[in-house]
Structures are given as C-alpha cells and as structure tokens.
Amino acid sequence: MQVNTKKSISALIATILLVVVAVALIAILLNWGKAFTSVNLNQATNFSHSEDLTTSLWYDDILFNNVRIKNTSNKEISIVGYKIIGDTPTESLVLNKIMYLDYPVTIAANNSGYITLPCFPNNSFYLELYTSDNVFATFKISKISIQRDGCLMYDKNYVLGWWDFKDINSTTIYDKSDRNNNGTINLGTKGNTSLATFINQGNYIVNLDGNDDYILFLKNADFNMGYGVRTVTMFFNPPTSLTSDGTLFSIGAGGGAKGHDLEVRPSLAIYAELYGDVGGRQSTSVYNSVIKLGSWNFVCVQYLRDRIIMFLKNEDGDEYSSVRLITDPDFVTSTYNPKIGSYVGSSLWLFKGYVSETMYFNRALSENEINSLYYYGLSKLRNNS
Numbered sequence: 001m002q003v004n005t006k007k008s009i010s011a012l013i014a015t016i017l018l019v020v021v022a023v024a025l026i027a028i029l030l031n032w033g034k035a036f037t038s039v040n041l042n043q044a045t046n047f048s049h050s051e052d053l054t055t056s057l058w059y060d061d062i063l064f065n066n067v068r069i070k071n072t073s074n075k076e077i078s079i080v081g082y083k084i085i086g087d088t089p090t091e092s093l094v095l096n097k098i099m100y101l102d103y104p105v106t107i108a109a110n111n112s113g114y115i116t117l118p119c120f121p122n123n124s125f126y127l128e129l130y131t132s133d134n135v136f137a138t139f140k141i142s143k144i145s146i147q148r149d150g151c152l153m154y155d156k157n158y159v160l161g162w163w164d165f166k167d168i169n170s171t172t173i174y175d176k177s178d179r180n181n182n183g184t185i186n187l188g189t190k191g192n193t194s195l196a197t198f199i200n201q202g203n204y205i206v207n208l209d210g211n212d213d214y215i216l217f218l219k220n221a222d223f224n225m226g227y228g229v230r231t232v233t234m235f236f237n238p239p240t241s242l243t244s245d246g247t248l249f250s251i252g253a254g255g256g257a258k259g260h261d262l263e264v265r266p267s268l269a270i271y272a273e274l275y276g277d278v279g280g281r282q283s284t285s286v287y288n289s290v291i292k293l294g295s296w297n298f299v300c301v302q303y304l305r306d307r308i309i310m311f312l313k314n315e316d317g318d319e320y321s322s323v324r325l326i327t328d329p330d331f332v333t334s335t336y337n338p339k340i341g342s343y344v345g346s347s348l349w350l351f352k353g354y355v356s357e358t359m360y361f362n363r364a365l366s367e368n369e370i371n372s373l374y375y376y377g378l379s380k381l382r383n384n385s
Contacts, residue, residue, distance in 0.1 A: 050135035053077070057129060057137050065375040066114040067127065067141070071107040078104040078132040082115060085126035085138075089155035093162070093176065094118045102203060102384055104132060116379035119151035119372050149368040153361065160222040161360035163215075163340075164380070166203045170195055173206075173215055181217055181360075183340065188212025203384040210246065210352025214342035222360075223251050223259075223338050231365055232262065233300040233373050234340075234358035235381065236351070240294040242266040246351030248299070249358065251338040259336075260303050261343065264291070264351065272301040272310050274326065290320040296356070296381055298374045302364050309364075313374055356381055 056073035071077050081100040086092070099118075107113040115129075124142035131137075152158070162176040163183060173183040187198060190211035198207055208214065217223065232249050243266060250261035263271040268291045291297055296315040301308065307326055313319040340358060343349040357377035365373075 046134050047130055047136045048134065050133075050137060053129075053131065053135050053137040054139060057139065065116050065118070065120075065372055065379065067117060068112055068114045069105075069107060069129070070112045072110060074109050076106060076108050078106045079113075079115060079129050080104050080132050081130040082117070083128040083130070084117060084119075084121065084151070085128065086121040086151060088121065088150060089152055089157075091156040092151060093154045093156060093159060093178070095121075095151055095154070098128075098130060102380070116376060118376045119154060119369075122150040149366045149372075153363075153365055153369045153373070158361050158363045159359065160362055161217075161358070163358045164204050165199070165206050165356060165358075168195075168199060168206075179222060181220070181222055183215040183217050186212070186214050186216055204356050204380050205354050205384070206356075207354055208341045208351050210244070210350050212350065214350060215340040217338040217340075219337045222362075229302070229304055229362060229364055230260065231300065231302045231361040231363065232260075232358070233298070233361075233365075233370070234262075235296055235298050235356040235377055236264065237296050237354040237356075238264055238291070238293050238351075239353050242268070242293065242352075244352075245349045246353070247339070247341065247343045247349045248351055248355065249338075249340055250343055251336075260301075262299065262301055263349065268293075270299060270310070270312060272303075272308050274303055274308055290314055290318050292316070296378065298377065300365065300370045300373070304364060311367075311370055315378065 052073070057069055057071060057077070069079070079101065081098050083098050084095050086095045089095070101115065105113050105115055117127075120141075124140060126138055126140050128136050128138045156178055159177040160179060161181045163173055164176060165173060167174040167176070168185075171185055173185060175181040175183070185195070185198065187194070188209075188211060190209065198213070199205065206215070230251075234248060236248055238246070242264065245266070246264045248262045248264060251259040260272070260274045263273070265271065270291060290312050292314045298313045300311040302310075308324045309321070310323075311319070311321045340355060341351045357373075357380065359373065
C-alpha cells in the first residue's frame, strides 16, 4: 500500500502554521494590552529617565503654588504628571508618588509653562516631571522666595476627610484621605434628580439644587467633636441671588446635637457655629463684600477649644478673617450624621449652588497652609471649568 507522504506533510505544515499564527496572535494581544495599559492609564513603571529632558527643563520661579518651567529644547513637551520628593511627613497623601494632571501642560519649544503643586517642602527638594513621551526629568528646587510651611497638612494622621468631587459613581463620593469617609449622594425628587445634573459642571464640582440635594456621611470617631480641634476648608459658589440660608458643612449642631456647622445667609454673611454642653451656641460671622455671588469663594474655619477662627477669600483674592473667643464647649458625641449641603438631623437650610474641594482636619492650620490650599484648589477649578 502506497502512503501519500505529500498529504501527510501538508497536514503537518498546516498544523505548524496554525500554532505559529496562534502564538503570534497571543503575542500581539499581550503587547496591545501592555501598550494600552501603559499609554492610556499612564503606568509609572513605563517611564524612563531622560538626560535630554533634564537638561532641557528647569524651574524659573515659584509664585503662589505654581512652578514655572522653561523648555529650552527645539521640540514641544507635554507634561502629564509630577512627583514631589520629600521626607516630611513620612505618611503623606501627596509626597513621593506620581500625581497625574487632569490635562497635560504643553510647553512649546523655547517657551515656558507652569504646573500647580499642592504644597512645597520646607527645604530644598527634588521634583520629577513626567511627559507624554513616557520619560521623566528630575531637578532640584532650592530657591523658594515665599515662606512655606511644608507639606505637613497632608499627613495621613491629620486629614480626616478629603473630598475633591472627582471620584464619583452613581451613589458615592469617595474620600481621598485613606480613612474611607465616603459620602452618599442624595439627589432627592426635586430639582436635580440625575447624576448628570449633579456633576454637570465638570470635574471637582457638584451642583446642589437647594431643594433636597445633599451629601451624607456615616458618623464615626473622625467626626467626633469630643476630641477637640477641628478644621474644615471648602470652596463654594453661591447663585447670583440668595433667598434663604444654606448649610455648607454640618456635624451635629443645634437642637441638642453637639458639633459645628457652616452656613451662608442671604445677607452675604457666613456663619460658623459651635454647640457644646458648656457655653451653648457660640458663633462667629463675616458681614462684608468678600463673599462673591456667582463666583468661587474659599472658607477655612478652625474650631478650637477657646476660639473660632474664620478665614474667607474670594476668587479675586479679597480676603477677610475673624476670631471669636469662646468658652470651652466640652463636647459630647453628636447623634447625627455629618452632611455637606444640608443641616443635620433634617433636610433644612439646604445650600443652593456649587461646592468643590472640601477637607477636614484634626489640627489647626497656619496662614501659609491655608493659602496653599486656596491656590491649589482654585487652580484645579480654573483648569476644569
């Protein structure tokens, strides 16, 4: 019997070809997946140091929280992220990690641009800049003309909550402080009833309708005023006409609940109130033209044992501060859950307008730290508006 060796060889070749093609397809898919992950998700491991980039870029000046970068090369450079190299604090939310920009900062050849940093270490430090070409440059910043108080305010031990309103799903606003103090969105049945309307102003902004919108947090030890010092900072943008009181931030205040709240009133006053077993209701307020309607305002209120300190600054840079000496309130734990946009215990005195970058600390902040939060938060609002 004669064996058809030609057909046998052809079958063998076909099998080998199928295996080769399959292996090639797998390799292509793996490479595509790797490229997709590193390019679109900006994986840090895909960046390599570039001496050419290091010699082409350097900082020129520091103003507010901005670092001005000069590009002396003959080609355009697009910066997608940065890393602040520092050793204090060791448990930092912003140091020694790549912070990606919301939008690339493109600097043309022989031109300059700037990036805004959340803080500056006290002494000389190193800054790494990452580009869309998957390379990074490292350079030393040793000349800081404006007095800084470092990056201590971003220590994980001091930040009890950090809500920038960027990381949001259909029901939750996520906390960036690593304490998992996430907020639950309540859209209600009036006015804004969809998430698209709630965040229709873009990143870092939520739109409260003043009817039944607010953000609810679960009560825990982080919000317990019994531990003493608390500081809240936030950006708010009221409508061009205010017709009723609006609560920005509340943690068990009034009606027998011990804690504090922050309100904006039609008289263009902003109230910071404190309630405790001793001293009852104690408050400080600002009555002046610093609050701008239809524009961004920044407020920082520090609730201390013997005083309430308020700092207010609008988008134009006008500022005002007040201090109210108080009796040690001797707090007990509040029975109500904290809220943004509404009074505690009930849906009353709801704020109408936009709110943004909100932080909650268990320590007092210095003037320089407060200004640093103002410039960093305002830059994000302007870049995303």
